[in-house]
Each structure stands twice: as structure tokens, then as C-alpha cells.
Amino acid sequence: MSEDRADSLLRAHRRTVIRRWCIIAALTVVALLAFAESILVGVMDIGWGDVFSALQDPSMMDSPSWKVLIQLRTPMAVMALLVGMLLSLAGAQMQTILGNPLAEPFTLGVSAAGAFGGALAIVLHWQIIAQPQLNIALMAWIAALLTSLLIVGVAILRGASAETMILLGIALTFLFQALLALIQYMSSAESLQQVVFWQLGSMTRASWGSNLIMAVVLVVSIPVFSVLGWQLTALRLGDARAASMGVNVTRLRIGVLLLVSLMAATTVAFTGIIGFVGLIGPHVARMLVGEDQRFFLPASLASGALMMSCAHAVSQLVRPGQVLPIAVVTAIIGVPFFLAITLTRRRSLW
Numbered sequence: 136m137s138e139d140r141a142d143s144l145l146r147a148h149r150r151t152v153i154r155r156w157c158i159i160a161a162l163t164v165v166a167l168l169a170f171a172e173s174i175l176v177g178v179m180d181i182g183w184g185d186v187f188s189a190l191q192d193p194s195m196m197d198s199p200s201w202k203v204l205i206q207l208r209t210p211m212a213v214m215a216l217l218v219g220m221l222l223s224l225a226g227a228q229m230q231t232i233l234g235n236p237l238a239e240p241f242t243l244g245v246s247a248a249g250a251f252g253g254a255l256a257i258v259l260h261w262q263i264i265a266q267p268q269l270n271i272a273l274m275a276w277i278a279a280l281l282t283s284l285l286i287v288g289v290a291i292l293r294g295a296s297a298e299t300m301i302l303l304g305i306a307l308t309f310l311f312q313a314l315l316a317l318i319q320y321m322s323s324a325e326s327l328q329q330v331v332f333w334q335l336g337s338m339t340r341a342s343w344g345s346n347l348i349m350a351v352v353l354v355v356s357i358p359v360f361s362v363l364g365w366q367l368t369a370l371r372l373g374d375a376r377a378a379s380m381g382v383n384v385t386r387l388r389i390g391v392l393l394l395v396s397l398m399a400a401t402t403v404a405f406t407g408i409i410g411f412v413g414l415i416g417p418h419v420a421r422m423l424v425g426e427d428q429r430f431f432l433p434a435s436l437a438s439g440a441l442m443m444s445c446a447h448a449v450s451q452l453v454r455p456g457q458v459l460p461i462a463v464v465t466a467i468i469g470v471p472f473f474l475a476i477t478l479t480r481r482r483s484l485w
Contacts, residue, residue, distance in 0.1 A: 223439020226413025243304030252278025283396030336462030411469025
């Protein structure tokens with residue numbers, strides 16, 4: 136290869152890298168703007184002028200509008216942001232290790248198991264800790280993680296192939312959905328109402344404690360995926376090629392599965408089942424910056440945060456005075472968006 140040709144390729148590579156980082160920066164800015172706007176959306180009319188006035192005049196912080204903003208709206212908006220980042224990142228890595236563009240954090244039955252665990256706590260009044268809401272969250276988290284460990288155990292025995300994980304996950308999803316339907320059928324009217332409300336996905340149960348737990352899971356996950364970035368990128372070339380490059384495919388797939396399951400279980404425990412974020416977010420990131428984990432990881436985080444912040448704002452605007460279950464909003468937004476992606480792309484998503 137001539138020196139001029141090498142210089143030309145190097146310049147093209149640099150332009151590509153700069154363009155991708157600019158895209159990520161733009162996504163991040165838009166996501167932060169959507170997050171800031173979602174804090175102000177609600178029944179009580181609060182604008183940016185009110186916020187700036189309160190910051191300049193501390194006496195205004197005792198007003199009812201400021202208390203609503205800080206104590207109610209901000210924890211919900213922060214939870215939406217964290218959930219979007221967790222689900223999108225988990226979906227991106229699930230699609231990577233399974234080699235399936237339709238995979239998301241709940242493909243392996245984690246959401247159905249979490250919903251079943253929460254329903255058991257509500258209907259059978261199982262109590263591990265005294266605080267009711269945290270008790271439901273803990274039961275859901277335990278059920279989801281036990282399901283993940285079961286999948287990992289079977290995967291180890293069967294060689295941790297993507298096909299084994301997907302088929303087992305589908306079977307477990309149907310099993311837990313059937314058990315959940317049985318629980319609902321046998322529950323009282325009051326318990327049934329609680330179970331249905333809990334499943335629909337909502338930010339109304341947000342608190343700074345739950346946000347802290349999700350933030351810790353996210354902060355732990357990002358560096359791990361960053362370190363494993365080159366191995367995950369190599370895995371997209373196929374198991375055989377990745378193994379020839381020195382990647383322990385079985386160990387990588389199981390380790391990522393455990394971490395993704397922890398992320399998904401944490402979101403289910405505090406918010407219920409929220410679909411499509413882990414499916415749409417990674418696809419948007421992949422279309423914009425490609426498969427290289429150096430760019431794919433931050434782009435997935437930003438696109439998931441943007442989608443959830445927008446969905447959270449919409450859920451509060453549809454019916455004034457009420458907060459629509461956010462899972463309904465993500466499905467309404469996600470289905471046409473996903474169809475638009477799949478029907479308008481001329482080449483394969485992979």
C-alpha cells in the first residue's frame with residue numbers, strides 16, 4: 136500500500152471517529168434537554184423562570200410549586216433517565232451476545248419472572264422487609280435473578296450457545312406468564328388491582344433511594360462493558376472468529392448475561408415491565424454510529440435516556456391530573472418507530 140493511500144485512509148478514519156463522537160454529543164445534549172423539560176411537565180404550571188427565580192431567592196424554595204418540583208417531579212424524571220440508560224445498554228449487549236436483532240433485556244424471561252415475584256408478594260402477602268414497596272421490589276428482584284442463574288446454569292451445561300439461551304428464555308417467559316395469570320385469577324379484587332398497576336410500568340414509585348440503587352448498578356456496569364468492549368465487538372464477527380482472536384466466548388457470554396440480568400432485574404423491581412426501550416435504543420445507536428463498542432455503548436446510553444425522558448413527559452401530558460403508565464407510552468411510540476426502522480432500511484440491520 137502506498138504512503139498516499141495510507142494517509143488517505145487514516146484521514147478518513149479520523150473523520151469517521153470525529154463524526155461519531157459529534158453524533159454522540161448531540162444525542163447526549165438532546166437527551167439532557169428532554170430530561171430537563173420532563174421535570175417541568177405536569178398539572179402545576181412551572182416554568183424555567185420560576186426555577187431561576189427560586190435559585191436567586193432561596194425564600195421561594197418553601198413554596199408549594201418548588202416542593203412539587205423537588206420532591207415529586209425530579210425523582211421521577213431521574214428514574215426515567217436511569218431506566219432508559221439501563222434498559223438500552225442492557226438491550227445493546229443482549230443483542231450482541233445473542234446475535235439477534237430482536238433481543239432485549241426481557242428476551243430471556245427476566246421481566247416475566249420479576250412480575251411473577253412481585254405478584255407473589257402482593258397476593259400471598261410474603262414479607263421479607265417491613266416497607267411494602269421495597270418488599271415487592273425485593274421479591275421481584277430475587278425472582279428475576281434466580282431465573283437468570285437458572286439460564287446461566289443450563290447454558291454452562293449446554294455450552295452457552297445463543298440458541299440455547301434464547302429457547303430457554305422463551306420457554307421461561309411463557310411459564311411465568313402462565314403462573315402470573317394463575318395468580319391473578321386466584322387473587323382478590325384488591326390484590327388484582329395492585330398487581331395490574333404494578334405490572335404496567337410507572338415512575339410514580341420513584342424515590343431517591345431507588346434512584347441511588349439504579350445509579351450504582353449503572354456506574355458498575357459501564358466500566359465493565361468498556362473493558363470488554365473489544366471482545367464484544369469481536370463477537371459480532373461470529374463465535375469462531377472471536378475465539379480465534381483470543382476471546383473466551385463462553386465466559387464472555389455468561390458474564391455479560393449475568394450483568395445484563397442484574398440491570399434488567401433492578402429496573403423491573405422498581406418500575407415494573409417497560410418494553411421497547413431495550414429494543415429501540417440500541418437500534419438507533421447502531422444506525423448512527425455502527426457496532427464498534429467505543430461508540431455503540433455511549434450512543435445506546437444516550438438514545439435510551441432520550442426515549443425514556445420523552446416517554447415520561449408524554450405520560451404526564453396525555454391526561455391532565457393523571458400519569459399514564461409509561462409502558463403504554465413506550466409501546467405506542469416504539470411499535471411504529473421500530474416498524475419504520477425495519478421497513479425503510481435498504482440493507483440489513485446487522
